[in-house]
Amino acid sequence: MAKKEDLLQGTLDMLVLRVLSRGELHGWGITLKLEQLSKSALQVDEGSLYPALYRMEEKGWIEAEWRMTENNRRAKYYSLTRAGRKQLEAATESWDRMSAIIALVMNSA
Amino acid sequence: MNPLRRFVRPLRSLFGKNKLEQDMAEEMRFHLEQRAADRQADGLSPEEARYAAERKFGNVASIQEQAREGRGWRWLEHLLLDLRLGVRSLAKSPGFTVVAVLTLGLGIGANTSMFSVLNGILLKPLPYAELDRLERIYRATAQNPEGNLSAADFLALCKAQADYGTVFAFLPASASLSEPQQPAEMAYTARATADLLSGLGVTPQLGRDFLPGEDQPGRDRVVILSQRTWRNRYGSRPDIIGRSIRVDGEPHEVIGVLPESFNDWRYLGVFDFFRPLAFTPEQAADRQAANLRVLGRRAAGLTPAESAGFIAGLGARLAREFPEANAGSTWRTVDLQRDAAGSSGLIVLPMLLGLSGAVMLIACSNLANLLLARTMARAREFAVRAALGASRLQLLRPLLAEALLLSLTGGVVALLVAGWFRDWAAVRSTGDNGEQVVFTLDWNVLGWALAAALVTAAVFSVAPALFALRLDLNETLKSGGRGSAGGRGQQRFRQLLIIGQFALAMILLSGAALFVQGLAEAQNRRGGWESRQVATGTVLLPAGKYAGDESQTAFHRRVLERLGALPGVEAVSLSAATPFFDWSDVRKLVVEGQPPAVPGQEPAAMFNAVSPGYFTTFGTRLVAGRAFNERDDAGAPRVYLLSQTAARTLFGDRDPVGRRLAVVGPGLPAWGEVIGVVSDIQSADPEPSGVTLRIYQALAQEPAREVAIAVRAAGVAPSALVETIRATMAELDDDLPIRRLTTADASIARTFYQLRFLRDMLTAFGVLGLALATLGIYGVVARTMAQRTGEFAIRIALGASARQITALVLGTGIRQALIGSVLGLLGAFAVTAAIASAFRGIHANSPLILAGTTLLLVTVALVACWLPAHRAGRLDAMKTLRAD
Numbered sequence: 001m002a003k004k005e006d007l008l009q010g011t012l013d014m015l016v017l018r019v020l021s022r023g024e025l026h027g028w029g030i031t032l033k034l035e036q037l038s039k040s041a042l043q044v045d046e047g048s049l050y051p052a053l054y055r056m057e058e059k060g061w062i063e064a065e066w067r068m069t070e071n072n073r074r075a076k077y078y079s080l081t082r083a084g085r086k087q088l089e090a091a092t093e094s095w096d097r098m099s100a101i102i103a104l105v106m107n108s109a
Numbered sequence: 110m111n112p113l114r115r116f117v118r119p120l121r122s123l124f125g126k127n128k129l130e131q132d133m134a135e136e137m138r139f140h141l142e143q144r145a146a147d148r149q150a151d152g153l154s155p156e157e158a159r160y161a162a163e164r165k166f167g168n169v170a171s172i173q174e175q176a177r178e179g180r181g182w183r184w185l186e187h188l189l190l191d192l193r194l195g196v197r198s199l200a201k202s203p204g205f206t207v208v209a210v211l212t213l214g215l216g217i218g219a220n221t222s223m224f225s226v227l228n229g230i231l232l233k234p235l236p237y238a239e240l241d242r243l244e245r246i247y248r249a250t251a252q253n254p255e256g257n258l259s260a261a262d263f264l265a266l267c268k269a270q271a272d273y274g275t276v277f278a279f280l281p282a283s284a285s286l287s288e289p290q291q292p293a294e295m296a297y298t299a300r301a302t303a304d305l306l307s308g309l310g311v312t313p314q315l316g317r318d319f320l321p322g323e324d325q326p327g328r329d330r331v332v333i334l335s336q337r338t339w340r341n342r343y344g345s346r347p348d349i350i351g352r353s354i355r356v357d358g359e360p361h362e363v364i365g366v367l368p369e370s371f372n373d374w375r376y377l378g379v380f381d382f383f384r385p386l387a388f389t390p391e392q393a394a395d396r397q398a399a400n401l402r403v404l405g406r407r408a409a410g411l412t413p414a415e416s417a418g419f420i421a422g423l424g425a426r427l428a429r430e431f432p433e434a435n436a437g438s439t440w441r442t443v444d445l446q447r448d449a450a451g452s453s454g455l456i457v458l459p460m461l462l463g464l465s466g467a468v469m470l471i472a473c474s475n476l477a478n479l480l481l482a483r484t485m486a487r488a489r490e491f492a493v494r495a496a497l498g499a500s501r502l503q504l505l506r507p508l509l510a511e512a513l514l515l516s517l518t519g520g521v522v523a524l525l526v527a528g529w530f531r532d533w534a535a536v537r538s539t540g541d542n543g544e545q546v547v548f549t550l551d552w553n554v555l556g557w558a559l560a561a562a563l564v565t566a567a568v569f570s571v572a573p574a575l576f577a578l579r580l581d582l583n584e585t586l587k588s589g590g591r592g593s594a595g596g597r598g599q600q601r602f603r604q605l606l607i608i609g610q611f612a613l614a615m616i617l618l619s620g621a622a623l624f625v626q627g628l629a630e631a632q633n634r635r636g637g638w639e640s641r642q643v644a645t646g647t648v649l650l651p652a653g654k655y656a657g658d659e660s661q662t663a664f665h666r667r668v669l670e671r672l673g674a675l676p677g678v679e680a681v682s683l684s685a686a687t688p689f690f691d692w693s694d695v696r697k698l699v700v701e702g703q704p705p706a707v708p709g710q711e712p713a714a715m716f717n718a719v720s721p722g723y724f725t726t727f728g729t730r731l732v733a734g735r736a737f738n739e740r741d742d743a744g745a746p747r748v749y750l751l752s753q754t755a756a757r758t759l760f761g762d763r764d765p766v767g768r769r770l771a772v773v774g775p776g777l778p779a780w781g782e783v784i785g786v787v788s789d790i791q792s793a794d795p796e797p798s799g800v801t802l803r804i805y806q807a808l809a810q811e812p813a814r815e816v817a818i819a820v821r822a823a824g825v826a827p828s829a830l831v832e833t834i835r836a837t838m839a840e841l842d843d844d845l846p847i848r849r850l851t852t853a854d855a856s857i858a859r860t861f862y863q864l865r866f867l868r869d870m871l872t873a874f875g876v877l878g879l880a881l882a883t884l885g886i887y888g889v890v891a892r893t894m895a896q897r898t899g900e901f902a903i904r905i906a907l908g909a910s911a912r913q914i915t916a917l918v919l920g921t922g923i924r925q926a927l928i929g930s931v932l933g934l935l936g937a938f939a940v941t942a943a944i945a946s947a948f949r950g951i952h953a954n955s956p957l958i959l960a961g962t963t964l965l966l967v968t969v970a971l972v973a974c975w976l977p978a979h980r981a982g983r984l985d986a987m988k989t990l991r992a993d
Binding site for chain 2: 026027028031046047050051054066073074075
């Protein structure tokens with residue numbers, strides 16, 4: 001297994017929103033997707049994920065619905081709201097700017 | 110997310126809590142199972158897979174707790190919990206709760222009541238459209254800053270109004286209202302320019318407004334009734350429009366009825382009906398009789414300063430053009446809403462609100478002390494919780510919740526108090542025509558009560574909270590929960606409470622006492638006249654029936670003859686005014702043979718027209734010359750009597766009798782001869798006029814339709830004559846309304862009702878403040894004594910006498926009470942200065958009263974301290990020490 005990276009402070013929300021922007025998922029699905037997309041480089045801590053999900057639901061960025069999975073289990077599916085989409089755009093933009101600045105400083109110093 | 114859902118979601122999280130908890134548990138279980146299945150696929154046994162998943166997941170309970178905190182309105186859940194606990198804890202000590210709620214209820218109630226007064230007078234808008242552009246226009250002179258305009262002034266203003274906006278005027282006048290089968294009534298009415306109502310933006314509820322031409326002589330026999338008159342006198346009959354009613358003995362057509370909202374007691378709503386104001390050519394030219402009340406509506410583009418400038422400029426122009434009438438006067442505008450409050454209202458209302466705030470503060474400080482005691486009794490509990498790691502906020506929350514509960518319940522009691530006050534005020538203020546002063550409890554008042562409750566909660570819970578936070582954990586836990594003296598900080602805090610309470614109580618009590626005394630003095634002031642044996646009433650001769658001077662004089666003569674012949678009547682008189690109050694009719698004087706005075710600085714005197722018996726009836730002494738007699742009638746040369754001050758001012762040391770002077774009244778200056786001098790009089794007016802000279806004229810030489818009847822009784826009480834007088838007057842003319850026929854003393858007292866109202870409120874504040882402060886000092890001393898029982902027992906065991914212990918306890922309270930009282934004296938001076946500036950006739954300044962109040966407060970403090978002190982002195986030392 002590759003070396004696991006800790007998530008940068010404050011980036012979990014953005015990543016979750018990004019994952020959900022491709023379609024609705026339940027909490028377990030989000031965990032899997034994050035691990036899969038990062039090629040298992042990221043380990044999502046459930047202790048952070050669920051409070052983050054509830055917080056974002058509270059803020060109205062995502063909404064939840066109980067539905068059946070393919071295996072006929074009841075699961076809570078999260079999907080992006082319009083506000084969430086906007087938030088994702090904003091977060092992505094600021095992330096891009098930030099990483100560009102950091103890269104610039106790191107490379108030129 | 111749409112705003113509704115944004116609001117509903119937290120609510121659901123609050124009330125659908127169980128559902129959410131289940132959801133959360135299920136979601137996490139699902140996650141764990143999926144992870145376990147995943148690991149099993151990797152080749153682990155089912156049991157190993159489950160363990161691995163759980164290890165990975167972490168502490169489920171802690172995650173759930175974190176998730177819960179992240180959910181909205183968590184604080185509200187905490188608050189509800191705290192409130193529930195608070196209710197339970199307060200219910201456990203009902204004695205404390207009842208005392209606290211009542212104290213707060215009275216304190217906040219007094220304050221809320223006063224706010225309802227201020228709200229009703231200052232804040233509630235008058236019921237006129239676009240109120241902010243309405244102004245009252247005054248012609249101020251040195252004697253009278255709120256002088257009115259003459260007809261000629263008003264017409265000049267009308268001509269120039271295009272640059273201002275619109276102006277309209279009214280003229281209050283009594284009128285008789287009579288129909289067959291109904292007793293004649295003396296109504297409060299006003300004549301108004303045809304555009305008054307439209308200028309105010311008021312439309313009649315029934316019928317129509319005055320038409321433009323109706324303010325012309327001959328076309329003015331139409332009336333618009335107030336809602337109150339329509340209801341009370343005409344039973345709200347819808348067919349009243351077009352009906353003819355008799356006003357001043359002449360038929361008038363009812364053309365309209367005003368809406369209920371117009372019956373606002375603060376301004377024009379006191380009138381029973383309106384008639385058009387029509388000027389005859391002579392009236393229109395009159396510059397002397399300044400009696401028109403003028404209002405204006407500023408043009409929309411004008412600022413108040415611009416309109417004030419325009420009005421002042423016009424006034425200055427008229428003063429230059431007509432110096433003999435207008436010199437020395439300046440014109441000014443006042444915002445109508447402010448004008449309705451009156452100049453004394455602007456001083457008195459904030460003062461009352463402040464004083465009631467003082468009552469509230471005393472109540473608060475009592476509660477702070479009670480709550481501190483309660484908190485300290487639970488010091489051990491606090492210490493244990495703090496030691497277990499409770500945060501500051503968690504420690505304080507139950508305290509704050511209790512304070513909030515107490516103050517909100519107190520706020521509810523306060524609203525009951527305010528409601529009761531409103532009813533009391535309405536009854537106390539009911540006027541002759543059913544007019545009532547009602548201070549409605551609107552949203553402003555409710556908001557104020559809520560704010561006051563929250564502020565008090567904050568004030569009285571802060572101190573206990575601070576002390577609870579500063580608890581020394583080690584010490585408290587070690588002391589085993591025994592009450593200690595409570596530390597120096599708490600002692601000092603309690604001492605400050607007593608000082609503050611007594612300072613406030615001193616302000617309240619001495620303010621009330623000074624006002625009570627000043628009002629009694631003003632009400633009983635009878636300088637140069639007597640009232641005890643006199644009965645008075647006002648009679649109005651209908652203009653239709655008594656049009657000319659001769660018919661009026663003839664009727665006056667018949668009244669004097671008939672009343673004078675009644676048994677028990679010593680003297681009888683008719684006059685334009687009584688000596689009870691300063692006369693509003695002020696006229697300029699010109700003395701023959703003296704150089705004319707500078708325009709605007711002519712000597713002026715209060716003017717009264719009296720029948721010959723006037724001075725005997727009121728007991729005013731003739732100092733020189735002769736009084737009026739029957740021969741001083743319309744056909745005889747005009748004669749005047751002067752007051753001593755008038756004689757001295759006009760003629761110095763020379764004998765005034767036989768000299769000639771002219772009185773400038775309506776029309777031409779009236780030259781006449783001075784025939785005598787009567788003693789100076791001082792009225793009972795709470796707002797005395799600045800004019801000190803008085804001049805009298807024979808009533809027969811200037812008859813009036815509205816006159817005061819005065820009868821002096823001999824051998825019987827004046828009240829016994831009232832019914833005979835009424836019967837006799839009805840025999841003379843049964844169409845004649847008489848207003849306020851009663852004893853002179855009762856009639857004087859009645860006009861003081863507003864001031865007595867004020868006096869009663871101040872007294873209530875004073876008594877309430879004193880009672881609360883007494884309770885406060887008793888509570889503090891009793892608590893101190895309870896906390897120091899052990900110390901006293903040791904002192905007694907070591908040989909201290911009971912007297913020494915008593916003195917020790919007494920000393921803790923009395924010193925602070927004294928300091929507080931002395932500080933309060935300073936505040937008392939400020940309050941009395943405010944009262945004195947609002948009511949010039951009330952001399953609220955008496956060192957004796959201040960000394961008395963201080964003595965009273967100290968005595969009360971002594972008595973309140975004595976009980977616990979006495980108990981301390983009789984302590985059984987052995988028993989106390991063993992019990993420890």
